[in-house]
Amino acid sequence: MDERTVQQLVGALPEGVVVTDPARTEGYRRDWTRAEDAGRPAAVVRAGCADHVRTALRWASEHRVPVVPRGAGSGLAGGATAVEGCVVVSTERMTAVEIDPANRVAVAEPGALNAAVKEAAAAHGLWYPPDPGSFRISSIGGNVATDAGGICCVKYGVTRDYVLGLDVVLPDGRLVTLGGRTVKDVAGLPLLHLFVGSEGALGIVTEVVLRLVPPQEPAATVVAYFDTPQDAGAAVVRMTARLRPSMLELLDRTTVNAVEDFRPMGLDRAAGALLVAQTDAPGPVRSADVELMADCCRATGAREVLATDDPEEGDAFLEARRAAGPALDARGPMLLEDVCVPVDRLPGVLERIQAVACEFGVEIPVVAHAGDGNLHPVIPYRPEDPNSTRRARGAFDAVMRAAIAAGGTITGEHGVGRAKRAALPEQLGPDVLELSRRIRSAVDPLGIMNPGVLWEAAPEDAAR
């Protein structure tokens, strides 16, 4: 792109909004996927309002410049990896959150952090449930783009379940409002729901209306150690067929040890797997749930089962679970999986993952939102060693294939982004993929929106 074109964008927006200095744009090239092949943006628009986003997209459409939307940059699938010569549109400065307590909704700008929405809601005695591992650092816009999940979704659902309205800037710069503060709205095609989880491939969200709920009751916690992840998986299948836990997380032996190394909490380092279950049902149902959860663990061979009604004691185990990500991350470079399978396939897939680890000569610790069948196998590798890298990538692909074979998905909550696009055709098949391409082209005929996410950008994606 020539300098004159970039200067048109600079001139069209207030001073300081457009950044072109490579020293400053460097920080906008990668998300948490840390892609080595990230491109260099021609410009970064640090939008302060929807109008800035509109101006940027009108300019991008006019000059056919690829647009990479960016929230907090905490994505784990390369959805915000810069494309060479692109304009990165960052919403990090759009952080306003307003609570409408009468309608129990939050109205948030896309750059507001998930934690900020939670806090603003809590100040009105309300709760915004979705809690991805990244909730302290990820933005609501990014959560909407990936339909982010988390620990409490086993009972309280994912981001989609809380989105009532979106303002979206379309690729041509028009702003449309989809939905609003109304709880039920079925007028017209459900475009709102097409945009949730669309990974920045259809437009840029500039405002989100989120449903809030009354605060969660204090939870009781059941903790169980098993000899193998499969036994823990069997307990999960048994439990979820009988009750609705508010949390049901699995950590395997390596993960437990990584957590203990990272932050000693007295977990049993010798166990094959740790299951942490919570129920926030009130009154007598809570006690019954605790009994039942403990019974399910014992019935599937738990070597030790602990139960506590003390929220603080329970929170310690929640923190152990939350520490798993950073603890594994601290061990060095890794490929992070996010497969999800029907819950009854959990034991089988856990076994298959161990077989894959043997086959490729790698270690694959697993942490899982087990109640949803959502697994985060982690494949450590040494990027400087081509053999290690090759084996890790082979294992990564084999785990995705195992999930597809089990009737599951390559991604439960992180998205496809650029990191998993090669595996998407196998999951969707040619007809769904072709239909998806047609719909994407209908919304973005020039093919400028986040090219390369979901699938490799192809000439036929852009209108001739």
Added chain:
Amino acid sequence: MDERTVQQLVGALPEGVVVTDPARTEGYRRDWTRAEDAGRPAAVVRAGCADHVRTALRWASEHRVPVVPRGAGSGLAGGATAVEGCVVVSTERMTAVEIDPANRVAVAEPGALNAAVKEAAAAHGLWYPPDPGSFRISSIGGNVATDAGGICCVKYGVTRDYVLGLDVVLPDGRLVTLGGRTVKDVAGLPLLHLFVGSEGALGIVTEVVLRLVPPQEPAATVVAYFDTPQDAGAAVVRMTARLRPSMLELLDRTTVNAVEDFRPMGLDRAAGALLVAQTDAPGPVRSADVELMADCCRATGAREVLATDDPEEGDAFLEARRAAGPALDARGPMLLEDVCVPVDRLPGVLERIQAVACEFGVEIPVVAHAGDGNLHPVIPYRPEDPNSTRRARGAFDAVMRAAIAAGGTITGEHGVGRAKRAALPEQLGPDVLELSRRIRSAVDPLGIMNPGVLWEAAPEDAAR
């Protein structure tokens, strides 16, 4: 269409599947909207399996025949009104329901009634919550097509919240599987969610995977009489900002009297409005909820408040609410509204509806899923009297405009169908409408799927 073309379809399907005898196709011309201008189908395909649907759509694509999908024909917006010379594809014979208790899902064919899914789930100790007024007579396929709501959605959500997977036959006859038995799946564009609520405009659903949950706890009931619907509306606003009822329904004086005429149950005929609230929270929270609900009613001027922990007594009031539809229907022809507004706008919109009634010289009884802000004003009229019809239609439009002005929608759960398509542009605006047209055309380039639903079929909707 010439006879030879129809005979091709007859010959392509097993004997008895295709019906062309006008005496028999007559019964497939209308849904519960009873449209007077319904067209005459050239043929009705009474599909027995997905392959029959595929054959019908391939034939329709080849000959560019309009396709009108039909479930149980209980729609209230004319979504299944036949188009002249169309092929009606009825799924009424596809009624299989299978429960997978380990994964807590139901796998249903589209013709299965909502009640049949509920029963099959209950046989495994599970619950399928969505409960449209029509649940005993409406099919799951139709529920998916309209994203049907009901009484329990105030706490348990709508059809969309339970759809995990769909098999859909596309307009060209290809069958695609979207989602499955996996609880979380964000791989690719969220096409599953584009099809839920798409009113048969994008394809025909041939299988539905539905999430099931543990059975509901017995509910406690609060019943309150008010002088005016506005006072009852104010109680709803107060309540929903503080707790999460499992039912929150409003009946105005005319509706209460219609119910008493239809099935005497000792309701207070003199009250301006009746509010029926339930909470199914267990244990001490239930008692606290009941207190709080009663307090909210008293604080907004209730003339009488009753509370009961007895599920049978509570069920009697639920039955009163369920009788409202048939009771109003029994009074003669009416236009049925389905507007929905942000909950805090409820009192204002209730007042506006009374003003509309005065303005047009009509009576407008109101029954409402008040906790969701979803109102069903009913406008009785005499079809044989042009003046009465004109006034009723004027009031119908004015109520929709009032909902839009309040930041709400023309339809909360019935859909746009053909009955409300004239009002859709005002709600969506030109940009969203144009985007919707582009997406519909991307899925159905020939414009054969349910033409005339959502918006008037136009030549530009069909590829040239």
